[in-house]
Amino acid sequence: MRSHKLLMIPGPIEFDPAVLAALGAPTTSHMDANFIEAFGASLEMMREVFFAPHGQPFILAGSGTLGMDAVAANLVEAGDTVLLINTGFFSERFGEILKRYGADLMELKSPIGGRPSLDEIESALQQRKTKLLVITHVDTSTGVLTDVRSVAELAHRYGALIVVDGVCSVAAEELRMEEWGLDVVLTASQKAIGVPPGLALWVVGSHALEQFKKRKSPVLNYYSDWNNWLPVMQSHEERKPNYFCTPAVNLVWALHVSLKQILAEGMEARFQRHLALSKTFKAAVQAWELDQVPLKEEYAAHTLTAMRYPAGVQGGALLSEVAKRGIVISGGLHPEIKSEYFRVGHMGTTTIGDVMATISAIEQGLIQCGYPIQPGVGLAAAQAAQLSLR
Ligand code: PMP
Numbered sequence: 001m002r003s004h005k006l007l008m009i010p011g012p013i014e015f016d017p018a019v020l021a022a023l024g025a026p027t028t029s030h031m032d033a034n035f036i037e038a039f040g041a042s043l044e045m046m047r048e049v050f051f052a053p054h055g056q057p058f059i060l061a062g063s064g065t066l067g068m069d070a071v072a073a074n075l076v077e078a079g080d081t082v083l084l085i086n087t088g089f090f091s092e093r094f095g096e097i098l099k100r101y102g103a104d105l106m107e108l109k110s111p112i113g114g115r116p117s118l119d120e121i122e123s124a125l126q127q128r129k130t131k132l133l134v135i136t137h138v139d140t141s142t143g144v145l146t147d148v149r150s151v152a153e154l155a156h157r158y159g160a161l162i163v164v165d166g167v168c169s170v171a172a173e174e175l176r177m178e179e180w181g182l183d184v185v186l187t188a189s190q191k192a193i194g195v196p197p198g199l200a201l202w203v204v205g206s207h208a209l210e211q212f213k214k215r216k217s218p219v220l221n222y223y224s225d226w227n228n229w230l231p232v233m234q235s236h237e238e239r240k241p242n243y244f245c246t247p248a249v250n251l252v253w254a255l256h257v258s259l260k261q262i263l264a265e266g267m268e269a270r271f272q273r274h275l276a277l278s279k280t281f282k283a284a285v286q287a288w289e290l291d292q293v294p295l296k297e298e299y300a301a302h303t304l305t306a307m308r309y310p311a312g313v314q315g316g317a318l319l320s321e322v323a324k325r326g327i328v329i330s331g332g333l334h335p336e337i338k339s340e341y342f343r344v345g346h347m348g349t350t351t352i353g354d355v356m357a358t359i360s361a362i363e364q365g366l367i368q369c370g371y372p373i374q375p376g377v378g379l380a381a382a383q384a385a386q387l388s389l390r
Contacts, residue, residue, distance in 0.1 A: 008358045009330040010140045010304035010345035011191035022254040030249050031241045038256040039236040045259035052177035055203035061248035064167040064188030067200035068097050070224035071184050077217050078102030080131045083124055087115050088139030089334050113295040115146050125158035133160045137169035141333040143306030144294050149180045156181050161208050172274045172303045172347045183208040192347045194258040198251045276389050277346040278302035283385035284359040284378030303347040313369045321365030327358050
């Protein structure tokens with residue numbers, strides 16, 4: 001019997017054995033030529049995963065929030081106008097971080113599960129000269145996917161840089177940094193990148209780097225000051241050691257393995273696989289007649305599904321029935337609806353078999369909790385969706 005439960009939350013996810021083996025290997029010196037090679041190659045592979053052949057990648061020890069904090073610390077100076085597209089808990093957090101560094105924040109927020117329209121975004125951009133537009137690609141608290149490509153086009157028309165929180169999207173949702181004109185994209189290791197928590201990753205485009213170089217005031221965060229890190233990243237790509245802070249050596253080794261796996265699958269195939277996993281899972285949700293948190297189908301992310309409990313089903317009871325069947329899923333996170341919904345992640349190493357097992361466990365859990373559905377109804381819908389995708 002497998003000793004661990006299948007982790008189907010929206011990050012951290014299940015990790016590949018080869019990635020985990022890299023974490024358990026003897027730690028090398030961070031100055032070791034082999035390590036410098038793995039670090040440099042990982043930076044190069046990040047460019048391919050982010051579709052940013054000319055971007056400057058960064059790999060730092062820390063979680064996704066460090067990436068948000070670093071981007072705000074390096075690109076915001078006191079009084080800068082920043083437009084935040086707020087689609088949930090993580091956008092909200094980005095707003096708090098931006099304000100810490102003195103941003104004059106304009107915020108566009110829609111009802112939970114919605115997203116501000118392009119017209120609303122354009123009229124906000126018309127109101128004030130905006131330096132940065134900040135958007136969450138997939139807000140993991142609501143499962144809302146934003147139309148980053150169209151928003152980027154607008155941002156550029158009004159001369160704003162666009163920063164994308166891609167923590168729950170990079171390496172799973174379609175995202176093409178240079179083609180779409182994105183100035184900064186950040187992510188973390190523990191979701192579709194497929195490495196246990198502990199690395200913050202981001203890529204900075206040339207316009208954002210120019211803006212950074214024009215700063216008049218010092219960066220108010222010593223650890224994440226890009227002046228400290230740029231020489232480190234550049235040296236590693238030249239395969240030369242350069243120390244600022246000790247890197248998370250084993251996590252970088254694990255990242256090297258995972259990025260190779262991601263590129264071996266191929267980015268286009270990966271985007272398609274995530275669409276298929278999502279369609280399959282959501283077919284079951286529809287068959288169970290559960291409402292999704294995103295208000296429209298096109299607002300729903302493909303890396304996770306956020307759905308409401310049916311009337312009469314207690315969240316804690318459902319999650320524990322699912323856990324009894326060997327699968328861990330997540331409760332709600334958005335403070336306003338926390339007890340009303342649950343979330344299932346389907347990204348990275350997730351297979352169709354994992355999705356079917358999860359559907360089966362949730363279906364049994366719903367029935368055990370008194371929800372009147374026929375056993376198999378979700379599974380049948382998911383199988384029909386699978387067959388139609390072939
Ligand atoms: N942004 C998004 C969209 C996230 O999903 C998360 C984490 N779930 C974060 C930011 C913060 O990342 P971390 O928890 O790694 O700091």
